[in-house]
Structure formats: structure tokens, C-alpha cells
Amino acid sequence: xxxxxxxxxxxxxxxxxxxxxxxxxxxxxxxxxxxxxxxxxxxxxxxxxxxxxxxxxxxxxxxxxxxxxxxxxxxxxxxxxxxxxxxxxxxxxxxxxxxxxxxxxxxxxxxxxxxxxxxxxxxxxxxxxxxxxxxxxxxxxxxxxxxxxxxxxxxxxxxxxxxxxxxxxxxxxxxxxxxxxxxxxxxxxxxxxxxxxxxxxxxxxxxxxxxxxxxxxxxxxxxxxxxxxxxxxxxxxxxxxxxxxxxxxxxxxxxxxxxxxxxxxxxxxxxxxxxxxxxxxxxxxxxxxxxxxxxxxxxxxxxxxxxxxxxxxxxxxxxxxxxxxx
Amino acid sequence: xxxxxxxxxxxxxxxxxxxxxxxxxxxxxxxxxxxxxxxxxxxxxxxxxxxxxxxxxxxxxxxxxxxxxxxxxxxxxxxxxxxxxxxxxxxxxxxxxxxxxxxxxxxxxxxxxxxxxxxxxxxxxxxxxxxxxxxxxxxxxxxxxxxxxxxxxxxxxxxxxxxxxxxxxxxxxxxxxxxxxxxxxxxxxxxxxxxxxxxxxxxxxxxxxxxxxxxxxxxxxxxxxxxxxxxxxxxxxxxxxxxxxxxxxxxxxxxxxxxxxxx
Ligand SMILES: Nc1ncnc2c1ncn2[C@@H]1O[C@H](COP(=O)(O)OP(=O)(O)O)[C@@H](O)[C@H]1O
Ligand SMILES: [Mg+2]
Numbered sequence: 001x002x003x004x005x006x007x008x009x010x011x012x013x014x015x016x017x018x019x020x021x022x023x024x025x026x027x028x029x030x031x032x033x034x035x036x037x038x039x040x041x042x043x044x045x046x047x048x049x050x051x052x053x054x055x056x057x058x059x060x061x062x063x064x065x066x067x068x069x070x071x072x073x074x075x076x077x078x079x080x081x082x083x084x085x086x087x088x089x090x091x092x093x094x095x096x097x098x099x100x101x102x103x104x105x106x107x108x109x110x111x112x113x114x115x116x117x118x119x120x121x122x123x124x125x126x127x128x129x130x131x132x133x134x135x136x137x138x139x140x141x142x143x144x145x146x147x148x149x150x151x152x153x154x155x156x157x158x159x160x161x162x163x164x165x166x167x168x169x170x171x172x173x174x175x176x177x178x179x180x181x182x183x184x185x186x187x188x189x190x191x192x193x194x195x196x197x198x199x200x201x202x203x204x205x206x207x208x209x210x211x212x213x214x215x216x217x218x219x220x221x222x223x224x225x226x227x228x229x230x231x232x233x234x235x236x237x238x239x240x241x242x243x244x245x246x247x248x249x250x251x252x253x254x255x256x257x258x259x260x261x262x263x264x265x266x267x268x269x270x271x272x273x274x275x276x277x278x279x280x281x282x283x284x285x286x287x288x289x290x291x292x293x294x295x296x297x298x299x300x301x302x303x304x305x306x307x308x309x310x311x312x313x314x315x316x317x318x319x320x321x322x323x324x325x326x
Numbered sequence: 327x328x329x330x331x332x333x334x335x336x337x338x339x340x341x342x343x344x345x346x347x348x349x350x351x352x353x354x355x356x357x358x359x360x361x362x363x364x365x366x367x368x369x370x371x372x373x374x375x376x377x378x379x380x381x382x383x384x385x386x387x388x389x390x391x392x393x394x395x396x397x398x399x400x401x402x403x404x405x406x407x408x409x410x411x412x413x414x415x416x417x418x419x420x421x422x423x424x425x426x427x428x429x430x431x432x433x434x435x436x437x438x439x440x441x442x443x444x445x446x447x448x449x450x451x452x453x454x455x456x457x458x459x460x461x462x463x464x465x466x467x468x469x470x471x472x473x474x475x476x477x478x479x480x481x482x483x484x485x486x487x488x489x490x491x492x493x494x495x496x497x498x499x500x501x502x503x504x505x506x507x508x509x510x511x512x513x514x515x516x517x518x519x520x521x522x523x524x525x526x527x528x529x530x531x532x533x534x535x536x537x538x539x540x541x542x543x544x545x546x547x548x549x550x551x552x553x554x555x556x557x558x559x560x561x562x563x564x565x566x567x568x569x570x571x572x573x574x575x576x577x578x579x580x581x582x583x584x585x586x587x588x589x
Contacts, residue, residue, distance in 0.1 A: 098340075110417065
């Protein structure tokens, strides 16, 4: 059967066992998802959700307990697949006595690249990840961000079809994060597939074609970000400027507004009013204008990926608490 | 396959060459040889004996201890510091990684044995002690022993911590050195269970005594680097014994390593 998915996991289960102790951790409880060719796929989840564990299983670093996984059409672990992919581990640590050039040379040798290919690619990649100035230094003198860049270069040394990155933006400053996002988009434009994990929503939301939200070792949602969130408006936010009351204090109308609204906050002398989904916005605006209110802005509120993400995390936390209680 | 093994081996060599302890051991061995000179001066007529014996003992003892030290830490360190993540996720088989690591250890241990030997030879020449063919055979046997001990250490470190691996490897080194006593026990001990244990132990322990036979009896004949020594036939068959154990131990190490989770 032809399998055109770049990554496919089916009911993937991973249970960590600590030898000699009877401790078992069910890190993955049946994870199923698919990454298509040419896609940037964001694997989003809070700390401890099972992102790294999923990636370890895919990379053949640990044996899967149950279910199945294929990568580039091959069941894991597969050496043939590893020849065609690049991998950046979480918080990568490399031989600290090497320079970045020597590290890439070692990587290139393991892929069986010729001397000319190794040096040519290493040179380009070192420039691409912005480490040209640090060529002479041993990796032990590198900062966390520089190590992360070295790891990215190492992941690309074989010009892979698929790049798997575990928390590629962690430990980077805003500029570094932006650079990694740009690099990922550049890889996609070059026709490569990218699978990356992150616990930071904005990083995932900005560049992913599709995302999976993983919480508590289970996939909660998979899809394009705009398909995941509901489209019915959650309500409307109205910002009003209201002249002060006769005595210079809070105008009397505020009490009426509070009665009609879901929430009311005061910021910078303006009233930020949250209206529930069913409320007639035109009617409310007419009422406010009738009391000398000036409408500053009206914004319909839709569910964001963040709302969904927080809801999933909350639900899991409640489940965990209930389990602990029973 | 060869280029991948070689890449791992060279990197292992580089890593080992940066371990300061090794330079300390080198100083110790040279010191022991110098001590042999002093002791030799005190014992008239025995000068050459003491110098050769201490020189050889230095090679096999310090060589073997270094082999245990490297074997126990080099493989484990890769897992501990997670450097292994970026290596075993490349298209390399795990057995290639283990074999490459061992090959790297062989490189560094060979350099060390060569340096130890060089130091011994220099002092012997300085003292005017003859460097004989027997000495060459003895050094070769010591080198075989060191490589066998390294394989023992790698085997244990494929599944246990450096501390435990070190203890196990050291125990096997000591037991391997006293196989003649075990053989006596297997044949002559009063209690049958002692005979049984001794016999069983002989089956599962590399016979390291084969490599350090100067001053002992081989096939009913006393042999010594100072006089009649073993034949090349003996040397080769001992080397073959060592090679058999190295291959067996590395095979087991690879099988165990294959199944490990790196987390
Ligand atoms: N080596 C391990 N042994 C036991 N439990 C582990 C191990 N590694 C991770 N876990 C547990 O598995 C779960 C998932 O962890 P992980 O995959 O690292 O999450 P993430 O990468 O999403 O932060 C967590 O509960 C974590 O404590
Ligand atoms: Mg993680």
C-alpha cells in the first residue's frame, strides 16, 4: 500500500519503566496523527504532554510500547528513513571539544557525504545559522542560543526531506525565535516537510500549516489552526469614552451599562465593555451614544487557538485532579 | 560502514586524548620504570630482571586499568550527556556505534601501550640491559590483554552504570589473572561445590593469565622473558583467545545496546 504521509502514528503508546522500581509512566496513551508532504506541522502541548516522547519514538531513540509509527513510509526505527531526515533534539548537547565545523563534518561523515559535499554544505549552513563569527571556537564556549543554531545546522547537513525539531525556539531571544521561524518557512518553500514541537502557542500559530494539540499523552485536536477554532462569535468588545459625571466622579450611566454587559473594565479613562454573543450590539451602541458616550472601537470576539489550548489544558488538569481524588 | 565506524573511532580518540588522567597515568608508568632503575641498582646481578619485570608489569597493569576506565566512561558518557541523540539518529546502526567506540579505545590504548613501551625501552637501553625478542613477545601479549580488558569494560557499560561496570570489569580482570589457581581448585578441591564453581567460572571468564606468563609455567616448562620464553605459536594462539573474547563480548554489548531506550 502506498503511504504518502511523511509521518503517520497510529495509537502510539509509550510507557516508561524504571528498572528495579515499580514505577510506570504512561507518557503516550494512544497518539494518532499524520503529517503530509510539504507541510509545516506544529506539535503543541504544555510541558510533560508527551511531545519529546513522541519524537523519541519516531527517531528510534526508544522502543514503542504499543501502536505503530511510520516515517517517510518506513516503520520505525528505520535507518533508510534516517538517511533522509534531519533531527534537532531538545536542549541539544554536542561534543564540546569540537568546533561547529568539526561537528558538521562528523555529521556529514555519518551520512556518507564526500569531503567536498561536507565542507561545502558545512560552510553554507554555518553562514545560514549565523555562526560565521564563531567558527574558531569550541562548542563548550557557545551560549545556549549558539548551540541551538549549531543543532539546526547539524539537522540540515544531509539536505533532508523531513526536518524534525524538538522545541527549536526554546532558549532563544525574540530575534532568535523569529530567525528560527523564518528558517522553517524557508525550508517549507524549498519543498521540505517540517515537524516541530513547542509549548509556545504564538510560535506554532504563526507558521504551522496544521497543528496537533497534545495534552496528557493524547492528541486533543488536529487540523488547520483556523479550522480548529469555532467560528461563531463569542461576543463583542466595545470601547467607549464617557464624559465624567456632574460631580466629576463615575457617571451614573455606567451602572446601566454594567447591567447590560458581561464585563466592564476601565482603562486609560475608557470603558472596555464585553458583550455576550446574543446581545444586540446596535441597540447597545445607540444606548451608549444617547448618554454622550463616544464609541472608540467595536471588535467581534472569536475563539482563538489560545482559548482552545487553555481549555484543553484546563480539562486535563481537572481530570488529573479528579483521578488523584478518587 | 567502514567510514562510519572510522568517524566514531576518530571522535572517540579525540575525546579520550583530552582526558587529563591519562597523562597522569603516563607519568606514573614512567615513574615506575625509574623506580625499577633505582631498585635494579640496589640488587646486584638482578638489575636487568627488575627493570624488565617492572616495565612489563607497568604496561599490562596500568594498560588494563586504563582500559577499564575508558571502557566504563566513554560509552556511558555518550548516553549520560545525551551526545548520543545526534549520533544514533543518523543512519548508523547501533552496533556500528559500539564497534566504533571500541575501535577508538583500541587506538588510544595502543598509543598508550606504545608510549609505555617506549619509556621502558629507553630506560633499558640507558642501563645497558639487552632488549630481546622475548621482550617484544611479552609486550605484544600485554597489548592483547589490554584490548581484551577494554572489551570486558565496554560489555558491562552497555547495560550498567560506570561504578558497577568498573567493579565487574575489575573483578573479571582479577579472576582472569588467577585461572591457574582456579584450574587447580577445579581439579583438586575437597568440596564438590568448589570444584563446580571453579569449573563454571573458568568457562565464563577470559583467560587473561595467558597474556602474563613470564616467570610462570607453560605446559610444564618454566618460561621467563629473561631466559627461555614462549614460542610465536603460543603468542598467536593466546592472541586468538583474546580476539575470540573481544568479538564475543562486543557482540553481547551490541545486542544489549540495540534494545536500550535513550531517554
Ligand atoms: N525517561 C523518563 N522516565 C520516566 N518518565 C518520563 C521520562 N521522560 C519523560 N517522562 C514522563 O513522560 C511524560 C511526557 O514527557 P515528555 O515527552 O518529555 O513531555 P514534553 O516533551 O511534552 O514536555 C511526562 O510525564 C514525563 O514526566
Ligand atoms: Mg519536551
